[in-house]
Amino acid sequence: MKYEYDSRKNCASQMKREQFFSVSHFAIPLPTVNCQLSTVNWTHTFSAKERDTETGYSYFGSRYYSSDLSIWLSVDPMSDKYPSLSPYVYCANNPIKLVDPNGEEFGDYFNQYGKYLGTDNVDNGKVLIIDDNLWNSIEDVFTTKGEDGTRIISQGIGEFLSDKPSSLDLSDDAIQKIVGHYNSTGLKLNRGNKGALNTEFNGSEKSYTKKLTINISKWRNHSFLDNYYDIKNSFDHEKGHITQCEEMGIVMYDKLTLFQQEKYAVDYQKSQPAFSRTSEKYKKWVETYLQGKKK
Numbered sequence: 001m002k003y004e005y006d007s008r009k010n011c012a013s014q015m016k017r018e019q020f021f022s023v024s025h026f027a028i029p030l031p032t033v034n035c036q037l038s039t040v041n042w043t044h045t046f047s048a049k050e051r052d053t054e055t056g057y058s059y060f061g062s063r064y065y066s067s068d069l070s071i072w073l074s075v076d077p078m079s080d081k082y083p084s085l086s087p088y089v090y091c092a093n094n095p096i097k098l099v100d101p102n103g104e105e106f107g108d109y110f111n112q113y114g115k116y117l118g119t120d121n122v123d124n125g126k127v128l129i130i131d132d133n134l135w136n137s138i139e140d141v142f143t144t145k146g147e148d149g150t151r152i153i154s155q156g157i158g159e160f161l162s163d164k165p166s167s168l169d170l171s172d173d174a175i176q177k178i179v180g181h182y183n184s185t186g187l188k189l190n191r192g193n194k195g196a197l198n199t200e201f202n203g204s205e206k207s208y209t210k211k212l213t214i215n216i217s218k219w220r221n222h223s224f225l226d227n228y229y230d231i232k233n234s235f236d237h238e239k240g241h242i243t244q245c246e247e248m249g250i251v252m253y254d255k256l257t258l259f260q261q262e263k264y265a266v267d268y269q270k271s272q273p274a275f276s277r278t279s280e281k282y283k284k285w286v287e288t289y290l291q292g293k294k295k
Contacts, residue, residue, distance in 0.1 A: 108126070113177075165178060233272060
């Protein structure tokens with residue numbers, strides 16, 4: 001290989017056509033290659049993330065990385081959900097197979113019975129169903145195992161072999177398990193026949209109970225079941241009700257009009273990080289829902 005430099009000190013390499021690369025007893029001719037490497041002030045690194053020219057840190061969306069020190073400058077914002085993984089690792093310690101576009105939530109896979117199977121480590125809000133028999137045949141081939149035992153599946157394979165929950169005739173138990181996987185209220189999720197999710201308060205100021213219910217029929221074949229941000233923000237709405245009741249006390253809370261209660265819950269859920277990632281259809285539904293409570 002011969003290297004030459006032009007007046008700007010740009011490298012120009014040239015390979016002779018007659019050169020051969022021998023592999024065992026085969027001789028493979030290599031074509032002539034001409035390349036010009038210009039001096040460029042790169043702002044994006046090997047990871048395709050932008051590097052801050054002042055600090056030298058690479059911005060990954062939710063935290064900064066120092067390539068000089070080979071460390072993250074803060075913990076993973078999703079570390080509470082994955083306690084078995086170090087809060088400083090990247091892509092569940094498997095960057096060869098996995099990518100993490102912005103350091104947030106992962107895409108989730110369930111079987112047709114509502115059992116959580118694993119993640120694709122891609123923050124796209126998707127909830128997907130893989131047939132249990134099919135999963136058993138690909139689990140050891142197209143997935144890796146995290147430190148907590150959670151399976152991490154290749155995104156391309158996972159999406160190709162899966163279906164949206166709304167397109168399937170899932171059982172009541174399966175729907176409850178899928179929705180309940182994102183329950184952040186701390187309350188047990190029971191069956192009910194009111195709203196998609198509903199929280200009831202009963203008792204006195206000194207002692208009252210909270211009951212969280214799900215109306216399966218409101219979720220069946222609904223697109224909100226396909227987006228975990230839609231599901232998570234629905235639980236944020238219920239957390240709004242719980243927060244307001246705890247702040248005011250049950251006696252004062254019961255004196256509020258339905259619109260006042262729902263207005264607080266909607267404002268609360270809209271202030272949560274998940275709301276900005278919900279589907280456009282969900283956002284429109286939230287606005288319509290609140291308007292309907294004015295009547």
